[in-house]
Structure formats: C-alpha cells, structure tokens
Amino acid sequence: MAIQLPGKVKCIIDTLEEAGFEAYAVGGCVRDSMLGRKPEDWDITTSASPWQVKELFPVTVDTGIKHGTVTVLIGHEGFEVTTYRIDGEYEDKRHPKEVLFTSDLLEDLKRRDFTINAMAYNDKKGLVDAFGGARDLEDKNIRCVGDPVERFTEDALRLMRAVRFSAQLGFSIEGRTKEVIPALAGNLADISAERIQTELVKLLVSGHPEELRTLYETGMTKVFLPEFDGMMATPQNNLHHCYNVGDHTIAALGYVRPDKVLRLTMLLHDVAKPVCKSVDGEGIYHFYGHPERGAQMAREILQRLKFDNNTIGKVTALIRWHDHRPKLEEASVRRAVHQAGPEQYPALFEVKYADTMAKNQYKREEKLAYLAGYKKIYQEILEQKQCLGLKDLAVNGKDLIQLGMEQGKGLGDTLDRLLSHVLELPEDNTREVLLRLALAGETGTAPKQQGTGRYYSGG
Numbered sequence: 001m002a003i004q005l006p007g008k009v010k011c012i013i014d015t016l017e018e019a020g021f022e023a024y025a026v027g028g029c030v031r032d033s034m035l036g037r038k039p040e041d042w043d044i045t046t047s048a049s050p051w052q053v054k055e056l057f058p059v060t061v062d063t064g065i066k067h068g069t070v071t072v073l074i075g076h077e078g079f080e081v082t083t084y085r086i087d088g089e090y091e092d093k094r095h096p097k098e099v100l101f102t103s104d105l106l107e108d109l110k111r112r113d114f115t116i117n118a119m120a121y122n123d124k125k126g127l128v129d130a131f132g133g134a135r136d137l138e139d140k141n142i143r144c145v146g147d148p149v150e151r152f153t154e155d156a157l158r159l160m161r162a163v164r165f166s167a168q169l170g171f172s173i174e175g176r177t178k179e180v181i182p183a184l185a186g187n188l189a190d191i192s193a194e195r196i197q198t199e200l201v202k203l204l205v206s207g208h209p210e211e212l213r214t215l216y217e218t219g220m221t222k223v224f225l226p227e228f229d230g231m232m233a234t235p236q237n238n239l240h241h242c243y244n245v246g247d248h249t250i251a252a253l254g255y256v257r258p259d260k261v262l263r264l265t266m267l268l269h270d271v272a273k274p275v276c277k278s279v280d281g282e283g284i285y286h287f288y289g290h291p292e293r294g295a296q297m298a299r300e301i302l303q304r305l306k307f308d309n310n311t312i313g314k315v316t317a318l319i320r321w322h323d324h325r326p327k328l329e330e331a332s333v334r335r336a337v338h339q340a341g342p343e344q345y346p347a348l349f350e351v352k353y354a355d356t357m358a359k360n361q362y363k364r365e366e367k368l369a370y371l372a373g374y375k376k377i378y379q380e381i382l383e384q385k386q387c388l389g390l391k392d393l394a395v396n397g398k399d400l401i402q403l404g405m406e407q408g409k410g411l412g413d414t415l416d417r418l419l420s421h422v423l424e425l426p427e428d429n430t431r432e433v434l435l436r437l438a439l440a441g442e443t444g445t446a447p448k449q450q451g452t453g454r455y456y457s458g459g
Ligand code: ATP
Pocket: 026, 027, 028, 029, 040, 041, 043, 111, 112, 113, 114, 117, 118, 155, 157, 158, 202
C-alpha cells in the first residue's frame, strides 16, 4: 500500500532520516489516506527527541514539548512532530502521570486508541500495521488497541471518540469494544468540557449525526448532556409529532447541513420541551414557551461545555425564533426579521425546514408551502433593500439632535417609533419623511398594511 505523502511531509521525514532518525506519518492521516479521504492534518512520529527536532528545522514552535510535540513550520504550514512515546500510568483517567520517550515505534503505536489510528507510514518502510488496522479499515470496524477496559479506563474520552469515529466513517464499533462502554461511561465525568466539546462537534457535523443515539444508549449523554436523556423520556402526544422529543431531535439533525451552528441548533432546539410540557383536557401535549426557555437552557448548556460566545449567540438566537411564524405579508415578515435579527437569516429557514421534516406528515405540504412563501417575501424584502433595523433607517440620533431633540430615552423612543413606522411602510424611509414625522410626532399611526393574500398562512 503506497500513500501519497505531501511534499512538505516527505521533506520533514527525509530531513529526520538523513540525520539518522526514524520518522513516519502516523495516525489519522494514514487512516484517511487509506480510505481515500483527505487528511485534515499530517502528524509525524519520530525517534528523534524534541530537542533534536528543534535543531534540525529552522522554524519550530514548542506546542507540547513536555509530551514530545514540536510543531515544524514550513512556509505558513505547521506539522506536529512528536517523539515516540510511552504513556506512563494514568493518574486521573485523563492525563498520563508521565510521558516516557522511547526509540521503539511499536511502543508508540501501542498507546494509540484504535487499530485504525495506530498505523504509521513512510516511503522506505511502507505501512507499519502491528494491530490489524488495515483489516479493520476493510471490515469497517472501530476496535481498541489491546484490552478495551484498560484503554477506556486510561482515558475515558476514548469512549466518545469510538462513537465519533463510527459517525465520521460509518463504521461499527467492534463487539468487545462496544460491549464494555456502558459500564465505563460514568468515567466521562472526569473529562474536561473542552475535550468533550471537540468530540461532540465532530460527531454532530459528521455524516452520521444520528450516532448521537449511541451516546445516549451507552449512557454517555447522561454524563455530559443529561438534558438529552430528558428529551428521550418526553413523548409528544399531539397531531404534529410521531416521535418523542429526543427522537425528533435526532431526525432533525439529519435534515440540516453538516454545519456546527446548525447542528447544535437542532440538537438543542427543543431542549426545553420536557420542562414546558402541559397536557390539556383532551390529553394533548403542549409545550408553550419552549423556544424562549430553550434559548436560555441552551445558553447554560453551551457555556457549561465551554463553547465560544459567538457560537452560543448564534445558536441561542436560532433556537429562540425557530418556532416563530409571522403572517405571510410583507410587514409581518419585516417585523419578524427585525425581531430575530437579519443576521439569523437565511439559517433560520434551514432550521425551520429540518424541524418540519422531522415531524410526521400531518399538514407537511402546507407547512412547507408556508415556509416557501416566507422565504419568498424575505427575498423580495432583501432585493428591495428595505429597512430592517435602526442601522438601515434614513435618519439617526445625530439628525434628531440637530432638529433640537435632546439626547436620552426620548430620542431612542422616537427612533424606535420611526423604525416601527418604516417596517410598516418601507417607502417612508427617506430623510425628509422621517424628519417630518419626528417633528410632528406622527409616527406609529400609519394604517396597518393589508395582507397581499398571495400566500398560504398557517403551519
Ligand atoms: P481527526 O481527523 O479528527 O484529526 P485523528 O485520528 O487525527 O482524527 P486526533 O485527535 O487528531 O485524531 O489524534 C491523532 C492521533 O493521536 C490519533 O489518530 C490517535 O492515534 C492518537 N490519539 C489521539 N487521541 C487519543 C487518545 N485520547 N487516546 C489514544 N490515542 C489518541
């Protein structure tokens, strides 16, 4: 099996070999090359010590020198070069207490998580596959290197990684490797939120986000996302649904693009349903207020999992508005876009589409027709460059101060009134009209624009 190494990787390996060391491409890049997938990054493993690596290359960064990793920069591209190592005893199911360097490649491969991740390659030696990784790639198996109980106990993140790789590659987790997971799932409690976040996102944006179910069934979500277990335990006895909240969520994941914000939004869009559930006299379930409450809960969950504020802001805004259905007339849609924030569009349409598709067939055509109508009006509004917020208004605070108004709340209220007026009557968004309205205090009295009657409503 020949693997086409990129020129820069070859150059690093050659340099190390010429200096008398061993060096191989290793791990994910070997696995992905053998699968015909484009590797995300190329990692190199070597018998040279980090200090020897630093001497051989002009530009390096001490990325994790204690653990043997030096980043070699070639041009603007960085490659992690790590010294062959043995992970010492694990003290806390997370970190090896000590890292020992070794001159034996096999020792280094042995510490890796799965057989498919434990292969090395260079042009001289070809593939080094000591644990049957190539065979497992063929058979589409995720299998621990060595004893699964031992390997998962050393580092509980591997439990999630097993499911994540199975979601990315469409592989099965091999018998014994899978069998031991439920009993060890509780150990995930010792893993940092940042590491869990990385694996969760990789699973969600993979080709098989429905593998979330495996995280649930093996007891892992209970540890880091117990809210999801609550969703799985919440049936939805109403006309629109055929699934419990959790199964609806899993289905919805499959109907949005593999984008981090969209997939996180679908994961959490109904997170508040278990706490917002009510049952009416006919035994029908309702979930009043779940988008607002869900946005709050999602914020807490995403903060707990240490997501960045930008991601949290986008996801919570989409959740807050995922169920909002304006009347299909221009003014209502303009108000909806203003309320949710123009920056939530067009992603909000993708969320609404996925949410609809993950429900039963009841009124589906009508719901999709509504969505198409909503989108069409939205696009017309954009094409006409209509005002959707204060920043699009033809006047600003300064203009009003020049008219003699005083800075303060009154000024803000006037701007808000002008905006409401313009959302109703976009043709009035001119400096002349707005200044006149501001002076006369005439805003907010515009007649409500009639619906065009061109679109279906409901949904
Ligand atoms: P990705 O495509 O996500 O980068 P990858 O296999 O390269 O997949 P990384 O997390 O980048 O995964 O790790 C690189 C390699 O390091 C893995 O292929 C594996 O050999 C080893 N490895 C990473 N994390 C662990 C772990 N927790 N336990 C054991 N080995 C690990």
